[in-house]
Each structure stands twice: as structure tokens, then as C-alpha cells.
Amino acid sequence: MGLFVPKLALSRRQLLQWSAISGVGLLMGSCDGEPLTTKVGQVFEPLNQRLQELLLSQNPVPEYSMKDIEPDKLLINTFDATPQIDPAKFQLKIDGEVKQPLQLGMADIQKLPLTSMIIRHVCVEGWSAIVQWGGVRLRDLATLAQPKSSARYVFFKSADGYYESWDLASAFHPQTLMAYQKNGQLLSADNGAPLRLASPIKLGYKQSKWVTQITFLNELVPMKGYWEDLGYEWFAGI
Amino acid sequence: MASSSIPAKRSKSPPAPKQRLFAKIFHWVNIISLFVMMTSGLQIYNANPVFGGRGGWHFPDFLVLGGWLGGGRNWHFAAMWFFALNLLWYGLYIFITRRWKNRFASSSDVKALKASQNVKRKNYALHRLVYTVILPILLLSIFSGLAMYKPAQLHWLSALFSNWQTLRVVHFLAIPTVIMFVLVHSWLALKVGSIRLVKSMFF
Numbered sequence: 001m002g003l004f005v006p007k008l009a010l011s012r013r014q015l016l017q018w019s020a021i022s023g024v025g026l027l028m029g030s031c032d033g034e035p036l037t038t039k040v041g042q043v044f045e046p047l048n049q050r051l052q053e054l055l056l057s058q059n060p061v062p063e064y065s066m067k068d069i070e071p072d073k074l075l076i077n078t079f080d081a082t083p084q085i086d087p088a089k090f091q092l093k094i095d096g097e098v099k100q101p102l103q104l105g106m107a108d109i110q111k112l113p114l115t116s117m118i119i120r121h122v123c124v125e126g127w128s129a130i131v132q133w134g135g136v137r138l139r140d141l142a143t144l145a146q147p148k149s150s151a152r153y154v155f156f157k158s159a160d161g162y163y164e165s166w167d168l169a170s171a172f173h174p175q176t177l178m179a180y181q182k183n184g185q186l187l188s189a190d191n192g193a194p195l196r197l198a199s200p201i202k203l204g205y206k207q208s209k210w211v212t213q214i215t216f217l218n219e220l221v222p223m224k225g226y227w228e229d230l231g232y233e234w235f236a237g238i
Numbered sequence: 239m240a241s242s243s244i245p246a247k248r249s250k251s252p253p254a255p256k257q258r259l260f261a262k263i264f265h266w267v268n269i270i271s272l273f274v275m276m277t278s279g280l281q282i283y284n285a286n287p288v289f290g291g292r293g294g295w296h297f298p299d300f301l302v303l304g305g306w307l308g309g310g311r312n313w314h315f316a317a318m319w320f321f322a323l324n325l326l327w328y329g330l331y332i333f334i335t336r337r338w339k340n341r342f343a344s345s346s347d348v349k350a351l352k353a354s355q356n357v358k359r360k361n362y363a364l365h366r367l368v369y370t371v372i373l374p375i376l377l378l379s380i381f382s383g384l385a386m387y388k389p390a391q392l393h394w395l396s397a398l399f400s401n402w403q404t405l406r407v408v409h410f411l412a413i414p415t416v417i418m419f420v421l422v423h424s425w426l427a428l429k430v431g432s433i434r435l436v437k438s439m440f441f
């Protein structure tokens with residue numbers, strides 16, 4: 001029995017063609033959850049973040065009207081269990097790089113000026129929902145605690161163990177609220193009662209529910225955020 | 239009479255077409271960045287399918303890049319720079335070198351398609367028409383992508399797409415359109431200039 005072995009002679013051109021084709025194949029097959037994918041994020045996320053910081057403006061994002069609200073489109077995402085918090089016993093702690101650390105109950109918070117907005121809530125997964133949120137501006141809460149000039153970031157701790165950190169400019173945006181109302185009603189436990197972050201300028205995973213502590217920071221801590229530590233973008237400005 | 243210096247039989251084919259280095263780089267960057275954009279885009283699609291939401295049909299693993307949503311986003315928002323800037327350089331090149339005046343399909347191509355008896359002229363007209371039409375489609379994929387990437391800061395852009403679902407559908411349609419284009423464009427290039435033309439655009 002004879003074996004027919006074709007003569008293999010690769011020209012430079014053929015070699016180039018094949019290396020291009022197999023390069024694409026390699027890219028396709030090898031980077032699922034592997035260091036290359038992480039590396040790509042590390043290289044390009046600083047550039048993308050710079051772009052988002054440039055785009056960020058302190059002007060309010062145009063809002064929608066009541067009839068645009070999409071009550072069925074706001075899906076519930078949680079990383080763990082849904083905490084049941086008694087609003088009568090709830091205390092929000094504000095501390096860190098502030099001159100006046102303080103604790104506020106829900107009654108104290110509801111005495112502050114109420115801001116209502118109808119905005120688009122955008123999830124990293126690709127869906128979005130037009131929602132009305134009502135609550136107190138984070139910048140108004142900050143005024144009470146008087147952040148020091150060294151404060152550059154804000155860290156949010158939630159009752160379910162979720163955590164997030166924001167840049168100060170986004171936290172002080174006029175539409176960044178600590179919300180206690182949704183679509184004209186008191187917030188439900190699923191949506192983050194009694195108090196949650198709500199803002200049109202960040203992706204949904206930045207908008208912590210069940211927030212119990214707001215800490216002003218000079219520097220970011222290694223715990224940037226629950227999803228960020230798993231690989232999502234930190235700035236996540238939209 | 240003495241034999242002339244011209245050989246009796248010329249070699250079978252005319253000299254191989256030569257392309258500018260710029261045209262070759264443009265083709266390479268386009269094909270690779272679009273491949274990454276599409277496969278990572280399908281990864282993002284799978285996080286919440288455009289058609290049917292969470293209960294909708296998902297693309298199989300071998301078509302998607304990045305391993306998970308976060309990884310898909312890493313690739314998508316890296317490749318976007320190569321894809322968009324490549325198109326921008328191309329636009330500037332076409333504009334500055336005044337190639338836009340005769341590079342794209344014109345009324346004479348449409349006339350040829352309708353009335354010409356010359357098959358070669360007709361193929362050429364169709365080829366020009368197809369690669370002209372893909373340019374606004376690629377631009378639309380950039381603008382619909384930006385509108386979804388920064389819907390708050392670029393709210394004026396998002397507002398052009400009437401609603402979120404329309405925006406998602408328009409952006410998604412870039413994938414089947416580009417795949418169709420690659421097939422038709424390659425096929426027409428083969429008809430117009432054979433494999434030599436196709437090779438000249440890359441090597």
C-alpha cells in the first residue's frame with residue numbers, strides 16, 4: 001500500500017495567508033475567559049474611561065414624561081438575597097473624608113427637598129426601562145456632611161453585602177439621587193427599599209440598592225465594586 | 239523583415255493589479271475589527287437577546303467571543319476604536335486625494351445596470367454600487383452603537399432612533415448585513431477581476 005504525500009511547498013504569500021487565517025482562529029478559540037480578554041480590557045478601559053469623563057457634563061440629562069414610563073421593563077437583578085429592612089429602624093451612615101459624619105433615619109431624609117425625575121435606566125445586559133425615581137439629591141446629603149476637599153470618590157455599602165464606588169463628579173450630578181420612590185410609589189424591597197442609588201448617567205449595576213452607608217474617600221480601595229471586581233468597567237458612564 | 243522585439247505570443251494575462259498599501263491596510267483592519275465586533279457583539283446580545291429578551295434564542299458558544307458579558311464588552315469596546323478610526327482614515331483619504339469623485343457608484347453605473355448590453359460593464363457597475371452602499375450602513379452601525387453606549391450624554395443621537403428596541407434592532411442588523419456584504423462583495427470582486435484582484439487587495 002502506498003501513501004500519496006502531496007509535496008508541501010509554501011510560498012511566502014501562502015504562508016502569510018495561512019498565518020492570517022489561523023491567527024483569527026486562535027483569537028476565536030483561545031480567549032474565552034482567558035487572560036487575553038482581561039488584558040484587552042486593561043489596555044482599552046483607561047481610554048474608554050477618559051472618553052466617558054470627557055463626555056460627562058453637570059447639565060441634567062433630558063427627562064421623559066409620565067406617559068413614557070415603562071413599569072414592566074425594569075427587571076429585578078440581585079447578586080444575592082433581598083434584605084427586608086424596617087424603615088423605622090433604618091439608619092443611613094455618612095462618613096469618611098467629611099467634616100461632619102452623621103446618621104440619618106428615613107424621616108430625616110424625607111424632610112430634605114424631594115427631587116423627582118423620569119429617566120432611562122440602562123442595564124449592562126442591554127435592556128433599558130424608563131422609570132420615575134423620587135428621592136434626595138446625593139449632593140444635598142453631602143452638603144450636610146461637608147466632604148473635605150481631599151474627597152475624590154464615594155463608596156456605597158449595601159445591606160445585602162453589595163458595594164460600589166463612584167467618582168465624585170458623577171456622584172454630585174444633579175440627577176444622582178438616593179431614591180425612596182419608584183413610579184410614584186414608595187420603593188419596594190425588590191427595588192432597593194428603603195433607599196437606593198438612581199441616576200441616568202451610569203449603568204444599572206452602579207446603582208446600588210439597600211444602601212446603608214456612604215463613605216467619602218481620597219483614593220479608591222481594592223474593593224471597587226461587586227461586579228467591577230469580577231471584570232465589569234468601573235466608570236460605567238453612559 | 240527581421241523579427242521584431244515583440245514576441246509572437248504575449249504571456250496569457252495582463253500584469254497583476256496593484257493596490258496602494260493604504261487600501262490593503264484598510265481591508266485588513268476592516269475584516270479583523272469587524273470580525274471581533276460581530277463575535278463580541280453576539281456575546282453581548284446573549285446577555286439579553288434583542289429578540290425575546292431573557293427567554294429568547296441565544297447564539298451558540300462557538301460564535302461568541304469573550305467568555306462572558308464582561309469579556310465580550312472588553313473586546314467590543316476595544317475593537318470599536320480600530321473599526322471606527324479605520325473608517326475615518328479611509329474617509330479622509332478618499333476626500334483628500336479626491337478619490338470620492340470617481341470611486342463610488344454614480345448615475346452612469348445605474349444607467350449601465352439598466353440599459354447596458356455589456357456584461358462586464360454591468361458587473362462592474364453592480365460591484366461599485368454594492369461597495370458604495372455598505373459605507374452608510376457601516377456608519378449607521380457606528381452611530382446606533384454610540385447611541386446605545388452613551389444614551390445619556392449622546393441623548394440627541396439616541397432620540398433619532400425613536401425607541402430602545404428599534405435602536406437595538408438597527409444595531410444588530412449590522413451583523414447579517416455585513417455578512418451578506420462580505421459574500422456579495424467577494425463574489426463580485428471575483429467576477430470583475432478574478433482571484434488576482436481579490437489577492438491584490440490583501441497582499
